[in-house]
Amino acid sequence: MNNTPEQLHHDEMQHTLRDVQSLLTRRKLEEDLVHRQEMRNHELVENLVHKQNVVRITEKLNTLHPADIAYILESLPLDDRLFVWDLVKADSDGEILLEVSDAVRESLIESMAPAELVAAAEQLDADELADLAPDLPKQVMDDVYLGLDAEEREQLRAAMSYEEDAVGALMDFDMVTVREDVSLEVVLRYLRRFDELPDHTDLLFVIDREERMLGVLPLQRLLINDPDKLVGELMVTDMLCLHPADKADDAARAFERYDLVSAPVTDRDRRLIGRLTVADVVDYIREQSEADLLGQAGLREDEDIFASVWDSVKNRWAWLAVNLVTAFVASRVIGAFEGSIVKLVALAALMPIVAGIGGNAGNQTITMIVRAIAMDQLQPGMFQRLLRKELSLALLNGLVWGGLLGVLSIVLYHSWSLGLVLTAAMTLNLLLAAFMGVMIPMTMYRLGRDPAVGSSVLITACTDSGGFFIFLGLATLLLM
Amino acid sequence: MNNTPEQLHHDEMQHTLRDVQSLLTRRKLEEDLVHRQEMRNHELVENLVHKQNVVRITEKLNTLHPADIAYILESLPLDDRLFVWDLVKADSDGEILLEVSDAVRESLIESMAPAELVAAAEQLDADELADLAPDLPKQVMDDVYLGLDAEEREQLRAAMSYEEDAVGALMDFDMVTVREDVSLEVVLRYLRRFDELPDHTDLLFVIDREERMLGVLPLQRLLINDPDKLVGELMVTDMLCLHPADKADDAARAFERYDLVSAPVTDRDRRLIGRLTVADVVDYIREQSEADLLGQAGLREDEDIFASVWDSVKNRWAWLAVNLVTAFVASRVIGAFEGSIVKLVALAALMPIVAGIGGNAGNQTITMIVRAIAMDQLQPGMFQRLLRKELSLALLNGLVWGGLLGVLSIVLYHSWSLGLVLTAAMTLNLLLAAFMGVMIPMTMYRLGRDPAVGSSVLITACTDSGGFFIFLGLATLLLM
Structure with a gap:
């Protein structure tokens, strides 16, 4: 995912949203016009003004980060939302589906054909797929599952086997691992072979041949130390290791307390199986606090403001x-x-x-x-x-x-x-x-x-x- | 701050807390015993069992992260809290004061002598000091201010000049900056001169000679690219730049949306003046959601569960x-x-x-x-x-x-x-x-x-x- 979208600022987002809304309003006015003229000028309007509008909305949307598109979709009533969704549906629609709220996600998925859903789901990592899976029709999930390799299937199975509020349901599988007996020089050369590092990589995980966690090498230790030193000398061994069955609440508190960016998730034998990042923790905290606020008034969380x-x-x-x-x-x-x-x-x-x-x-x-x-x-x-x-x-x-x-x-x-x-x-x-x-x-x-x-x-x-x-x-x- | 304390896990924390509580209870029982025997065995008990207990609590506490000590202090009623606080007061008490809730902080500060407060405040960075300042007696702040150098005074003044819910009040000043016309090799050598990098350094800030932001160099680009390349070729120029007067709410949403770890804070002339990190954002989100929950019932936030x-x-x-x-x-x-x-x-x-x-x-x-x-x-x-x-x-x-x-x-x-x-x-x-x-x-x-x-x-x-x-x-x- 791209961390540096062009349209970042709140005011700019509001501006973009208003732009999209006014384009949508104009589109509706024109459609009304066409209707009132009993379709006489239908083709003219359809071909010129209307299509220009659609093109402009689409161009606007294409410059946006998936999270921003999600925000715009959430801010639009159902009919406008589905119209805009049709325009953006493309290579990032899997990510957009992940970003929107539950209620909005449901409305978007209902509007999609099975083939589109399969294409969207196939863009996602196993942990993301696990988040989306409960909302997808069974037939779609079966198709997606067939397209996965053995490791991804195992990851998907693992991620889906935990309770919604367990660390296992929030973790991802984007770990960069190194061995303890190599020098920092070797690690630096190894990293240069990557096209990109996973988001929120602040730690490299040091494991042995059985994939057991020996420690973590913070990137900052990698950067400030002499390249001749060994990973084993510099790694931290008393780090926080989460277990997939741990409560997400407890993990969130640990992230808050110790200001963590990522933490390894290990099984009972200390074998590395995933990692938790602060981005997932932030999302979890926000969702929880919303659920608390709504829960006090006896509301569940999945009603958005445009719900029927x-x-x-x-x-x-x-x-x-x-x-x-x-x-x-x-x-x-x-x-x-x-x-x-x-x-x-x-x-x-x-x-x-x-x-x-x-x-x-x-x-x-x-x-x-x-x-x-x-x-x-x-x-x-x-x-x-x-x-x-x-x-x-x-x-x-x-x-x-x-x-x-x-x-x-x-x-x-x-x-x-x-x-x-x-x-x-x-x-x-x-x-x-x-x-x-x-x-x-x-x-x-x-x-x-x-x-x-x-x-x-x-x-x-x-x-x-x-x-x-x-x-x-x-x-x-x-x-x- | 140390990211990797020994006692990390929730269950372990609960265990530690129970340990401290049972030591405290035993201390009270013994004191009662001494009182009931009309002080006859006073010196014997005082010297042996009681002191052993105090030593054991102190040892336990010394192994803990400041955030964990804060948690224990928050979980204890006032008299026990002040007893424990007397045992831990040492080189980390400034950080502990930052970690505890407002109400608990007030109770701790009331129990401290001005000289102790000055010593505690002097351990802190300017941005942390700004958070603590409203709770400190004026005389203490004046003393602390005299001990700061010109740059720190300016930072403190800047941090304190913004509303509580503005980015300026949350930002810190721990930026690592580089020039655009140097190679990655030079940057890597420059970083090796550091004893440690600031927490949450995922970006290096690229500035010109007037301290104006040109872009950011993500550590991951530094790591995966050829050391001969120039910073200017690899830096990201369309990053999120916050302004100190921006609302913290908007900044928090941007961090959530784009999964940021840190972001530069600049003035109107794009001059770099600070940075915001996800750790501060997480704290802010948590505080806000609490305030919302309490506010609905017409409560302000500064009543802890042990308040009088x-x-x-x-x-x-x-x-x-x-x-x-x-x-x-x-x-x-x-x-x-x-x-x-x-x-x-x-x-x-x-x-x-x-x-x-x-x-x-x-x-x-x-x-x-x-x-x-x-x-x-x-x-x-x-x-x-x-x-x-x-x-x-x-x-x-x-x-x-x-x-x-x-x-x-x-x-x-x-x-x-x-x-x-x-x-x-x-x-x-x-x-x-x-x-x-x-x-x-x-x-x-x-x-x-x-x-x-x-x-x-x-x-x-x-x-x-x-x-x-x-x-x-x-x-x-x-x-x-």
Whole structure:
């Protein structure tokens, strides 16, 4: 892949995108024109203006890096996207398919004929192919597989055999290896035989005859040392070796912590099988942080902003349905106290305050805990300490804010006892929110589930039903 | 910085952390023992077991990478943290201070004497110093400044003059430069005079006598080409040049898109002034994604999990106060309809369903939009299309889920008209949620504010007050 495209800058990208969009708009206007003139001038327009436009869009696109074309495709609605995709489909369409988001990729693949897909897939390395494979029709994958040599087949099989969030699924196979008993001079001569080195080559892997990792030779050691020295003298032997089954999260943290550019991936016998690069790690971190953000609202990641209403429904319905059930439960809790509400209608007006503040505070707590889990900062022994802290905070907030609202309600409703019940209920509900805000993500985490997913819906369910029950219950006990 | 620490692996780190924790626990147990025996055996224990423990913790820590020590410090509560910090404070404490989170850094700096801080700061490069400077007492910075040479002072001034989210604040000054009219052989000889190359050196910067960027020579071109060739023949001239005032977000996306390891930073005259590396970009991406996640719940980023209750109050009170006001407004909306509720108490039980589902759906919409803005996928012309899509989705959801709940309420309350009002109110509130879910982040974005901050609180405020008003208003109009 080319690291130095011409159109690099953000403003330039925006400019290019606007250019493409205005060309597309003009194309549509002209098509409308043709339609309105009942196709009379059809051929004239088709031949002159329209084709000029298409040529200009195509020229523009041909100067772009695959990642930039991916960005433009993602920024266009479906019909424009497929029109542009038809123009660029060429030797880089495999790479473009890798760069676009899942939802956009699906829309592009749907528009392609099997033969085109096979041609696109054949341009890719085994590790890239493994990323694309789940989205390709089985027949296409079978065809592609037949075209691979034995080593590539083995690599593809290996890359596809790991979980999506394992190092094995992210690694590539572009390793440059050297022996320990040669001089740097020999290594330098060996490298000059390459047409190009793999991207992100900052380390040469030193292996023995059984392909076992002995160490790594950083390029910078190769460059600053005397060419007569031996690889074995200069190699680093206490480097990070990843295993393909390692969690990608852990590997990403190691890259962050130690500022790595690449790291070897080895099997249990320390045999070199691949490498992980910072480019894959960056993509992984970005995808994860998006998934976290969306997950909290109960969304999956594969809805792009141009998704059809129907795709959006599929993405969002599950948590809405959960929310419907929890809201219905909360409603029944209130229903149980209808007698009290009829006697003192102020309860109906005040109860959403108790529930709302509880939900908000609970969301703050749960967000803190989810983040700490994501950052791997939560140790087993910390549970009690955290709970104590959040409960103290809730007590303080309850007395201060609850007290304030209690006073307000006394002013509004001229009832001291109602004010006290409100303050007490708010404090208790904030304590419940703190308790559940710690318990929900910790429990999810212990069950091996992602603590971020739907956490917001769950905590709100607790604080709504709980808040109504506490407030109306206290009021029924003390005021009726 | 050393890229190849001994203790690299996640499991090993966890193991080390547990070791340190159990040593700390044992130390505390022993201290308790001494206290309970009324200090009688004080000197014996102090001299033998206790000191052995301290020595073992210190030995353990001395083998660790600064980033790992930072991780351990972040994972310990304040008293243990300061105890461990006293043991490691040594030649790497400047780097450790850079690695820890803001909140933990504050707690460490508070515990240090000015002279210790000066010593720690003096170990750092100008760009690192700029990161630390805002947290250091003024007197300490003045002392450190006096110790810098003219070039370092200029670099520090430059690095500190940019906004936190600008490329200038993230760049470093570790550039290796070459001239275009020399051969690769000369470059190779020049590099051998270095003791070490800066981390993440994948490009040599080619400059003229006025320090203007002519191009970059990737190390891989240096390695694979004939040493007789000239730098000028092989350099890449259409590389990405960042400006120090560029947004870090845009730079991070460029690094992601083009899989960069480093990029030059130049001024308006194309004079080379610094470089940005992928390590800084990875840190930036991680910090941003955390801030997004926390911001949605109305939290700022500098509260660590061990923060005191008081620090947590300061972090969380602002949005809780906002929420209190919005909840109070919602309560007054209900108060305005007390007459209707007394006549038909079922309204009190059903109204939170309308508000709750609206809030949940609104949060889904707002999360999608905030994410699209963060990914730079939102073009000006898209507004109407998005709004149309979200409104269609809301209409569909309202008719389906609202219809379902309408039927349920007919079964529960034996009133057809109440069921119809519930369905209509849910549909209208979902439409309101969709409208505000698009408008709130778009407006924040146009006003140049972070659309993620507090978005969840704001949308919930709209759907609560709006939901109560719509449902109770419809009921009053149609059922009373």
